Amino acid sequence: MKSHVIALAGGVGGARLSYGLAQCLSADDLTVIVNTADDFEHLGLTICPDLDTVMYTLASLNDPVQGWGVRGDTRHLMQALTRLDGEDWFVLGDQDVATHLLRTEQLKGHTLSQVTTALCGKLGIRIAVVPMSDQSVRTQVETEQGRLAFQDYFVRRRCEPVLKGVTFEGIEVARPSDGFLGALQNPKLAAIVVCPSNPMLSIEPILSLPGVRERLRARSVPLIAVSPFIGGQAVKGPAAKMFRELGLPVTSSGLVDYYQGLLDAVVIDRADEPPTGVKVLATDTLMRDSADQARLAREVLQFAQTL
């Protein structure tokens, strides 16, 4: 029986739905492909924000209020960094830095996939968490203030510069990771779920890896996106602002159009108008807690079986 599910994920929204899917599926039956185009080098550390958010969420270590980092983490290192006049615009929690230190050290002899598997193992995560690529891809944001590295735009400037476009440095020479390709070729594959992550920043890099769109178009299983929009707003992050600045409607129709015919179906909030041209499940898409995450994941999986 076909039972394997691939989830394409960015940060918070992807992590939350992945956590829900992990509650509904056996560990062997879920592969979460995580965006790495937000990754960056800072203070000598390789920081992978989306991988960390997914890992911490799956390990129930995540901070549900701020959406990133470790719950209850302290900022004593940051305070000392400020005292030393170091770059303190990107907040590093004390526990969080342990992850960055270990990852950076291990990357000297291993791929990001290997390092991620090892870190997940230490945190007791049994499902496969797979970076989209083992090569470096780095989002650059074209804005009215010029071209900005992603974290400069996202964190330091709080997404304030008006967007003109997004590019992914290194994408042409990057390859989908072996774990990603393997999951796409898994004979047990039953469905691919696009998590309610930022379409342009989190999902687009995954889709833009050489060969991925072609493989997805040639799929024999349903591809379902869960909309990150509710009532013309993104649940979290700048997706709605970015859509607006590029002249795209912040609606489920806008989302379906954005994916250019790739989707079979979309899961939208009851508050929203259903789009045309794809199958639609309208439900409560806001994930307030782990019960919501499991409930939405179950509904998505049941919907997939009808497709």
Next chain:
Amino acid sequence: MKSHVIALAGGVGGARLSYGLAQCLSADDLTVIVNTADDFEHLGLTICPDLDTVMYTLASLNDPVQGWGVRGDTRHLMQALTRLDGEDWFVLGDQDVATHLLRTEQLKGHTLSQVTTALCGKLGIRIAVVPMSDQSVRTQVETEQGRLAFQDYFVRRRCEPVLKGVTFEGIEVARPSDGFLGALQNPKLAAIVVCPSNPMLSIEPILSLPGVRERLRARSVPLIAVSPFIGGQAVKGPAAKMFRELGLPVTSSGLVDYYQGLLDAVVIDRADEPPTGVKVLATDTLMRDSADQARLAREVLQFAQTL
């Protein structure tokens, strides 16, 4: 008038006397030359324990109880590192890691001397804190359990393996730092003080740098050592154990012999027998607090003027 003092320092004892000297001298009149042979690479960080202890002490940030690290520092990063099964035998305080991160990052484009000057500046330290060398020197300890990297011997194995000898990897090709050479050539130089640091681990590397012993033998100013021993024990650290294991007496005579005719004078504790062949000041050498540090420094400086 000759007024400049060079202090040769390792960790705690060197930091304490340096703090005292800094209370007695104008900022321009003190250069602290710090051992770097204890430095090591760990989790991708370049860690300089003696430089840190001296810096934190001079900035009044030091932990007076444990003797290293920042007072009141937390260990949340360490706890997370343990959770991830990382190497946790070397304790890294959260605030302390900010120093290691910044130094490691800055070393990519600057010398250790430059980085140290910058860090000291941020901490408001006005005296010159100078690494003995800008090249890497790494202490190796020959023991009955074989050759060990210094921190492996010192921290991980708590100095338990019986000592057979000490070598300084890289010392032949290292050079004294420009700041060290400059201080030795300073026309205002009035005295050189060997702090009560571990003679074999902290002072010996400084003396072993190419040309340093020759320059010290050719000096025209008094060279005074403050004994790290009181009543057959070291105030802190393994100096007494190491002396014993190499068959050297743990006395001020043993100390004078160890320095092989280099000293003009020695400052010993009243509890100890005075050695022969050098001038002696017997006083209370235990530095319990900053008042003790300033008092001992003042006595050492007054003693130097009589030589």
